[in-house]
Amino acid sequence: MESGQSKLAVVVSPDFEEHLKGLMKKRQVPGCTIALVQRNGDGSNWQEVVRTYGSAGHGRPVTSNTRFPIASNTKLFTVLTLAKLLEENGYTFDTRIQDIVPEFQMVNKDAELQCTVADICAHLSGVPGYNMGYAKGQTKHDIFKLFGRLEPSTEPRGGQSHQYSNIGYDVLGYLIEYLSKDTYRQHIRNYLLDPLGLTDAGFILDENTAKGYRCDEEEYSARGEMEELDMEILGDGSWESSGGLIASAQDMDKWMKAFPTLPGYSFASTPRSTDPGWSDTFNYPHSSSVPTYGAGLYQTTYKGITIQEHWGLISGYRSLVLWIDDAKLGLTVMTNGSAGEDVVNLIKMIVLDEFTGGQKVGLDEWTKRFDTERQAKTARITSAYPTISSSLPVKPIIGTFRSPGQPDFILSDKSFIETRPQCVTLPFRPQLYGDLRPILCYLGGGKYEGCFELTMRVDGKISYGSPFQMEVEEGVQNTFRVYGLSDVGHGVNMRDCPAVFRRVVI
Structure with missing residues (x-):
């Protein structure tokens, strides 16, 4: 799909594509999709580019309808759905969770009495990730009860209180089920997927879902073996509200045009916590300010321009959703390789250089910077x-x-x-x-x-x-x-x- 001859088409130039394919080969990332959209200055229509590269696995080429798990980019779907449900039921994001679900508990009893929906949306509950706490067969109610037994790592809303918590977002998924009297996945479909025409999106694996791959060497260890991952874990209901949605480039093209207009976007894009460690987590610290977090979106800056973005990471897949309000520009990148960080970052930084003005860094220089950052990160992660x-x-x-x-x-x-x-x-x-x-x-x-x-x-x-x-x-x-x-x-x-x-x- 390609409409309009603008900077969008310039970004995906033959030189860029050649460089991208070389990086994918170097990092052993089999497949990649790019969806890039921009609204015209008068707001009359959109220009858009969707490009696909490489393999979805087992000899299948990646197409615009190939489905990729978007992992934590699901969180924005959760927040925007919850915004509507809260309003319909007479609540707000500042409502205490105990006022919605009286059985809500936390180990820190003071935090339990104070904790609002907004606190969990912004990762301010004081409870960290606990990603080892997930198990096959859990329900969202199981996760909701487990949350009440997890020791906090910091005080809520304190100076170090941003503790990124997937399990917190699965508590939000339970709130959606509690308020809607429906399953999370069905309510998401009724409110967002079907009305917006996201026809490939859902939570169930099918034959059009890209296989996920990881390479130990690029996962900060020593062997360098590439392996196809077991995809049975995808579609698990317990963590679908924190990271379970599977979507195509066509879906994400439509999503980027829609989500900035939805009720709840203002809340999602307004900073509520700071996360100084975020840039390091995702390789190159491009942001010229300390990253902040709203609800399902980080706020960063580049050349003075505010960016709304979020990464998605599960084994075998990497994804990015990025939106620039000033430019009315959206970018989604999805890959089916665990070493896809550099691929995603290259695409992101080339797009940012093109649309934020000033001197461009260039393909070769960005790649060198990513290599330097990766070497330092690898040394740190493998020190133990x-x-x-x-x-x-x-x-x-x-x-x-x-x-x-x-x-x-x-x-x-x-x-x-x-x-x-x-x-x-x-x-x-x-x-x-x-x-x-x-x-x-x-x-x-x-x-x-x-x-x-x-x-x-x-x-x-x-x-x-x-x-x-x-x-x-x-x-x-x-x-x-x-x-x-x-x-x-x-x-x-x-x-x-x-x-x-x-x-x-x-």
């Missing part, structure tokens, strides 16, 4: 990955131990070894891809270095990753503390937020 050995006698703790929002630690003699293996980066939420088993190496003084052994469900392949530390007080056999599992946000020391595991009888 090397093998760790101990000459001390193995000191096992036997039993089953449980902590809210974490995988069970089922410990036997086989869990304790002399050498913790070399780690790699496991898939996001590895517990959904197979069986997790903690492996521990005793260092003395009640301290252990650990990681998880993941046995993949589809092929039995074994990997080791997600390193952590465990500490046991002398003489204590029923509880221990684990550091590094709770997905704490920027500015929070993981040593201040241990997961406390307690012995349970199964």
Whole structure:
């Protein structure tokens, strides 16, 4: 699809496309789609470009109707749907959640009494990610109840209170079901997908969904093997409101034209929290200001221009939705490779250079900058990955131990070894891809270095990753503390937020 000969067409020039394809090959990203839209100055119509590149897997080319999981870009759909429901039921985003659902609970009881819908939308509840807390077969009500048992990592609405929380957005999904008396996915379809003509979009896998791929080397580890990921986890109802929507480039073309006009967009695009760590998370810190968060949208700046954007990340896929109010310009990029960050960033920065004016950085220079940032990020992320050995006698703790929002630690003699293996980066939420088993190496003084052994469900392949530390007080056999599992946000020391595991009888 291409209408109008404007800067949109200039962006996807032959030189750009050649460079993009080269980067996709280098980063082992099989497929990519770009949807770029801009409204004319008089508001009379839209110019648009949709381009597709590469493979959707198994010999299928990517087309404008190929579906990609958009991951956390689902959050804006959740916020805008909730805006309408709150209004219809006499509430606002500033309504306390207990005033809507009286059974709402939090570990921090002061926060429980104060927590509003807006607090969770802006990741200000004080409760961090807890991505290990998801399990097959959970419902949104299960997640809602689990949220009430999760330890916070910071005070709500405080200086370090932005704690990005997928599980919080699945609490919002439960609110949608509670208010609408319908399933989340059906209400989203009735309110947004069908009226806007997003005909490919939905929450169920089909034959037109791109296969997801990851390459360990580009996932900040050592092996460099490319593998197709098990897609069975897609379509899981428990996390669909934080990251479950699957859509095509044609859908996202329509979505970008629509969402800035919907009730709730003003709320979503208004800053409510700051996240200094956001730029680093997604590679190149282009923003000339500290990124802020509204509700399902980050606010960044480039050359003095305010940008509304959000990333989507699950294993095997990367996506970006970007909107510039001043230019009435929208961009969506979707890839089916876990190493797609550089590909997405290249497209984003070329578009921003074209539409924000001033001196352009250029394709080659942006690629060099991304390489530099990636090397630094890889070194930092893999710093805890090397093998760790101990000459001390193995000191096992036997039993089953449980902590809210974490995988069970089922410990036997086989869990304790002399050498913790070399780690790699496991898939996001590895517990959904197979069986997790903690492996521990005793260092003395009640301290252990650990990681998880993941046995993949589809092929039995074994990997080791997600390193952590465990500490046991002398003489204590029923509880221990684990550091590094709770997905704490920027500015929070993981040593201040241990997961406390307690012995349970199964």
